Amino acid sequence: MNQYLYDSFRKLNGTRKSELLNKFRNSPTVIKFIGFIEKTNTPDFKTASAIEAVYPGEKGIVSYNILENRYFKLRKKVLDELGSHRHTDHSALHTEEELRLLSARELIASGNKETACRMLVELEKICWERNIFELLPVVIDQVIFCNQAFNRLEKNKELYARLEKAIMLLKDIQLCGLSTRKIYEINFTKGIAHAGNELKQMRALASKHKSYPRFLMCYHHVSAYYKLGSKDNTSQLQVVSRHLSGFKKLQAKHPLVPLMNYKVNYVQHQHMHFSQMSISFHFARCEFEEAYRVMKDMYDLIVSEDSVLKMYRTEAVFYNMITSECMTRRFQEALETVNDLMDYLRSNNCTDKLILGNVLKARIYSETYPNTMKMDPGFLNSQVDEYLKILKKNNNTMISLDQTLVLKAKLLLYSENFQKALRLISLPEGRSYLEALKLYSVFCELIRILQTGGTQRNSKLAELNKTVQLIGHKASTPAEYMHIHWLQHYIKHLLR
Numbered sequence: 001m002n003q004y005l006y007d008s009f010r011k012l013n014g015t016r017k018s019e020l021l022n023k024f025r026n027s028p029t030v031i032k033f034i035g036f037i038e039k040t041n042t043p044d045f046k047t048a049s050a051i052e053a054v055y056p057g058e059k060g061i062v063s064y065n066i067l068e069n070r071y072f073k074l075r076k077k078v079l080d081e082l083g084s085h086r087h088t089d090h091s092a093l094h095t096e097e098e099l100r101l102l103s104a105r106e107l108i109a110s111g112n113k114e115t116a117c118r119m120l121v122e123l124e125k126i127c128w129e130r131n132i133f134e135l136l137p138v139v140i141d142q143v144i145f146c147n148q149a150f151n152r153l154e155k156n157k158e159l160y161a162r163l164e165k166a167i168m169l170l171k172d173i174q175l176c177g178l179s180t181r182k183i184y185e186i187n188f189t190k191g192i193a194h195a196g197n198e199l200k201q202m203r204a205l206a207s208k209h210k211s212y213p214r215f216l217m218c219y220h221h222v223s224a225y226y227k228l229g230s231k232d233n234t235s236q237l238q239v240v241s242r243h244l245s246g247f248k249k250l251q252a253k254h255p256l257v258p259l260m261n262y263k264v265n266y267v268q269h270q271h272m273h274f275s276q277m278s279i280s281f282h283f284a285r286c287e288f289e290e291a292y293r294v295m296k297d298m299y300d301l302i303v304s305e306d307s308v309l310k311m312y313r314t315e316a317v318f319y320n321m322i323t324s325e326c327m328t329r330r331f332q333e334a335l336e337t338v339n340d341l342m343d344y345l346r347s348n349n350c351t352d353k354l355i356l357g358n359v360l361k362a363r364i365y366s367e368t369y370p371n372t373m374k375m376d377p378g379f380l381n382s383q384v385d386e387y388l389k390i391l392k393k394n395n396n397t398m399i400s401l402d403q404t405l406v407l408k409a410k411l412l413l414y415s416e417n418f419q420k421a422l423r424l425i426s427l428p429e430g431r432s433y434l435e436a437l438k439l440y441s442v443f444c445e446l447i448r449i450l451q452t453g454g455t456q457r458n459s460k461l462a463e464l465n466k467t468v469q470l471i472g473h474k475a476s477t478p479a480e481y482m483h484i485h486w487l488q489h490y491i492k493h494l495l496r
Contacts, residue, residue: 003044004301005075007255007267008082009037013096023081029054033074043252047071079304095264097123097132101139108142117146124162130256131214133173136166169212172205176218177260183226192226199223213254220247221259221273228280240281247274265308272298272309279320286481288327295324303340315353318344319398322360327478331368335361355390356398358383359407366410367486370493377414384408402433409443410486418451437480442468442487450494458495465491 012020024030036053051067052059054074058067094102100123107116120143127136140163147155179198186195199222206216224243227236251257251274258266275298282291299321302309318341325334342357362380365372384407391401399407405424412421424430425443434440442464449460465488472484 002047002050002075004268004271004297005079005082006037006040006043006045007271008079009034010255011096011267012082020081029074030078033078043255050075093264095262095266097126097130097135100126101135101142104142108146113146113149117143120146130258131173131212131254132258132262133166133170133214134262137163137170140166169209172209173214173218173260176202176205176215180218180222180260183222187226187229192229195226213250214257214259217247217250217254217257218259220244220250221277224277224281225273228277228284237281237284244277244281268301268308272301272312279324283324283327283478286476286478288324288478288481292324292328292330295321313344315341315345315356315398319360326364326367327482331364331373334364335373338364355383355387359387359399359404362411363407366407366414367489369414369490377411381408381411381415384411402429405430406433406443406483410490413447413450413490416450418447422447434483437477437483438471439480439483439487442471446487446491461491461494465495 009017021031021034024034032054033050036050040049042049047068051064051071054071055062055067100119104116104119104123107113107119120139124136124139124143126132127139140159144156144159144163147153147159179202183192183195183198186192186198199219202215202219202222206219209215220243224240224247227243228240251270256267259270261269263269275294278294279291279298282288282294299317301307302312302317307313318337322334322337322341325331325337338357338360341360342354345351345353345357358380361375362384365375365377365380384404387399388401388404388408391397391404395401405427409421409424409430412418412424422444425434425440425447431440434443445464446461449457449464468484468487468491472481472488475481475484
C-alpha cells in the first residue's frame, strides 16, 4: 500500500500536487506526510519510517500500535483524495503525457505555436526519462514542425537524429510486445519451456538498449510471470526470484516507466501485477504470512470505492483473499470476506453461484471445529452435497471435485459417519489427490482409529500425530500444509 501511494503521488503533475496541498492546508499532519513522500527516494518505504516523520514528538509517549492505527487512517485519507483527483473528462481515456500532447496540439491548431513548442520540449524530456517511446516520435515531429513555422531550421538537425532514434526504440518496444503475445500462446499450448527463442529475443533487446531500463524491466517481468505460472514452478523458483528481484530494483529506481503496455493508470496496473506475482511466489514457497500481507494490500485497493483497479474485482480475487486468510489462520477475516463475496455475487445477479460462498464457509467451519462461529453445520453439509452434484456434471469450477470430496469427508468425521468418510476419500479423485500429498494413508489410519475406538484410541491418535508432524517437516506445497494443519488441529481436539 505504501508503494502504491508513493507511485500514485509521483504520477501527479504540478497542478494536481498544488491542489492536494491546498486541500489539506489546515491539516499539518497530512502536510508532513506529503512532505515525507516528496523527500523519500524509497517507493516501498517502511511504515515505521513514515510514522517517525509524521509523529516525531509522540514516539515513546504514545504506544506504537496507536501511532500505527493513526497512520493507516491518515494514509487512507490521502489515498482517497488522490483517487478523487482524477479528471473526469479525457483522463479516463488518456495518460497524463497524452493529455499534455493533446493540449499542445490544440494550441498549435489555435495558432499559439510558441507556447505549444515549449510544452512539447518539456514533454519530450519527460518521455525520454520515462521511456515512453509511444509518444516520442509524434512529440519530436511536432517540435520540428514548430521550428519550421518560425524558420528555426538550424535547431532541427539534432531533432532529426533523435526522431530516428525514437522511431527505432518504438519499433523495438513493439517487438517486445509481439514476443510477449507469442509467449502467452506458447505457454498456454505447450508450456513456457518452449518459449526460449522469444525470451532470448527480449533479452537481446534489453542488452541492446541498456540505457533504457524499460526493455530489461519487460524481460524480467515476463520471465518471472510465466515461469512462476508454469507447472514445474518449484524447480524454477530460484530463477523466478532472480527476475523478481531484478524487476523490483529497476521499478523502484524508475517507478514511472511503463512495461509492454503504455495506458491510462499504467503505474497502478503494473503495481498490481507485480503484487500478484509476489503473492504467487510467496505462496509457492509456503511463505503464507508474506503472501497475506501483499494480498491484503492489493485486495484493499481493488475493493475500495472508485478504485482504478475495480476491473479486477472478480470472484477469483475474493477467493484468493479467503485462501490467504485461511492459510494464516485468520478465520474471522475469512468469514467476513466470504460474506463480501456473496454480496458481490448478489449485486451482479449471480445468485446461482452463492453456493460457492457456502462451500467456502464449510471450509472455514472444518478448519475451526469445534468453534462453529455461529455457522449451521447441517446447512453447510447440504450445500457441499449440492456442490458435489454440480461438480459431477462440470468440474470446471473454483473448488475442484477432489478438494470438495476431502472437505466433505472432514465434515462427515465430525458427525462420526466414519464409513462414508472413508468411502469418499477412497474414490479415485479423492485418493489420487491425497496420495499426491502423501496423506492418503494418514487419513485412512485416522478413520480406522476412530472406527475401532477402544482403550488404546488416544495412544494411537498420539502416535499418528507424531507421524503427521514428521510429514509436516517435509511438506513443500500449500495443500500439504493446509491438510497437515487440519489433521493436527483435529487430533488435538480428539485428545482433549
